[in-house]
Amino acid sequence: MTIEARGVVKSFGAFKALDGVDLKVANGELLALLGPSGSGKTTLLRIIAGLEWPDAGEILFDGENALDRGARERHVGFVFQHYALFRHMNVFENVAFGLRVQPRRIRKTEAQIRARVKELLDLVQLDWLADRYPSQLSGGQRQRIALARALAIEPRILLLDEPFGALDAKVRKELRQWLRTLHHSINVTSIFVTHDQEEALEVAHRVVVMDKGRIEQVGSPSDVYDSPATAFVHGFIGESIMLPVEVTGGAVHLNGRPLDIAVEGGAAGASTLFVRRHDMLIGPADSGTLHGAVTHVRSFGPVQRAEIALTEGSTIEIDAPRDRELRIGDRVGLKPRHYRIFAGG
Numbered sequence: 235m236t237i238e239a240r241g242v243v244k245s246f247g248a249f250k251a252l253d254g255v256d257l258k259v260a261n262g263e264l265l266a267l268l269g270p271s272g273s274g275k276t277t278l279l280r281i282i283a284g285l286e287w288p289d290a291g292e293i294l295f296d297g298e299n300a301l302d303r304g305a306r307e308r309h310v311g312f313v314f315q316h317y318a319l320f321r322h323m324n325v326f327e328n329v330a331f332g333l334r335v336q337p338r339r340i341r342k343t344e345a346q347i348r349a350r351v352k353e354l355l356d357l358v359q360l361d362w363l364a365d366r367y368p369s370q371l372s373g374g375q376r377q378r379i380a381l382a383r384a385l386a387i388e389p390r391i392l393l394l395d396e397p398f399g400a401l402d403a404k405v406r407k408e409l410r411q412w413l414r415t416l417h418h419s420i421n422v423t424s425i426f427v428t429h430d431q432e433e434a435l436e437v438a439h440r441v442v443v444m445d446k447g448r449i450e451q452v453g454s455p456s457d458v459y460d461s462p463a464t465a466f467v468h469g470f471i472g473e474s475i476m477l478p479v480e481v482t483g484g485a486v487h488l489n490g491r492p493l494d495i496a497v498e499g500g501a502a503g504a505s506t507l508f509v510r511r512h513d514m515l516i517g518p519a520d521s522g523t524l525h526g527a528v529t530h531v532r533s534f535g536p537v538q539r540a541e542i543a544l545t546e547g548s549t550i551e552i553d554a555p556r557d558r559e560l561r562i563g564d565r566v567g568l569k570p571r572h573y574r575i576f577a578g579g
């Protein structure tokens with residue numbers, strides 16, 4: 235099923251939570267809504283689910299108006315961060331619940347329900363937990379059961395709101411991979427909300443980056459990481475160095491000094507130079523176009539992260555390979571390998 239949002243606006247009192255959102259989700263796609271807290275992700279998800287109504291705009295499922303249908307009629311499956319399973323029911327009954335409360339005319343027989351629950355528990359690879367109660371499960375297992383429960387009614391759309399938000403980093407990582415594989419096998423159009431960029435970039439086919447109730451960019455993980463469309467996206471995704479620059483007379487200036495880099499992106503006047511930490515190349519003091527001294531170094535894994543006080547005034551952090559160990563006090567020259575310049579300070 236395809237999903238389309240057209241000009242969706244939603245205010246809570248004087249506060250605009252969604253400020254004209256247009257979005258198309260393809261059939262079978264796995265889409266991430268990514269953005270800082272309060273950017274409107276959950277509100278958009280709840281409007282698609284039928285738990286909230288917009289002040290203006292349309293929501294279309296397969297090209298048909300969905301707003302005149304309530305949550306139940308939209309055949310949507312949900313998983314929330316704290317989607318409490320029924321504590322007094324075992325895993326099997328939790329998953330069976332949605333099937334048992336279906337209207338009589340479409341309700342399955344007991345044998346069909348049992349077969350379906352077994353199939354779902356197999357799908358989430360937890361069939362061996364069928365007799366346990368929620369309190370006897372780990373957080374990750376609970377979320378997988380919550381997903382099995384959401385899938386029981388064969389939803390046409392799956393909506394996940396920070397499904398792994400409450401879990402520790404290691405379990406989150408495992409579940410990311412698991413969700414991707416699971417989605418591949420069920421192929422239901424799915425949207426998940428996250429504020430964790432790694433989660434969005436690793437799991438989703440496309441990422442929607444939101445800020446202040448607006449969509450800043452929609453694209454593949456490599457689009458939003460390698461070609462951020464706005465200063466916000468560059469600053470939010472990946473780790474970036476941001477330097478306040480002035481673009482005048484066809485040159486980029488930092489604190490009044492021209493830099494040996496080309497003007498990019500049509501910026502003029504007060505602008506910001508964005509460079510990924512690993513794209514700032516480091517060399518001897520007489521090389522490069524920015525200069526400074528190392529003030530702090532931390533080494534881990536394949537990189538060393540160095541803090542450098544620039545003679546041009548700012549302090550930046552860069553990630554350098556460990557082939558040449560940096561030491562506090564080293565004087566260095568720097569040059570960005572890739573960079574973007576966006577208008578505005």
Ligand SMILES: Nc1ncnc2c1ncn2[C@@H]1O[C@H](COP(=O)(O)OP(=O)(O)OP(=O)(O)O)[C@@H](O)[C@H]1O
Binds near residue numbers: 249269
């Ligand atoms: N029922 C409500 N009444 C008043 N304000 C609300 C309501 N629901 C959401 N908001 C406000 O709308 C804004 C967007 O909220 P939303 O939950 O959509 O953001 P979010 O991007 O999902 O954030 P988070 O990552 O923190 O969940 C927030 O500032 C929030 O306080």
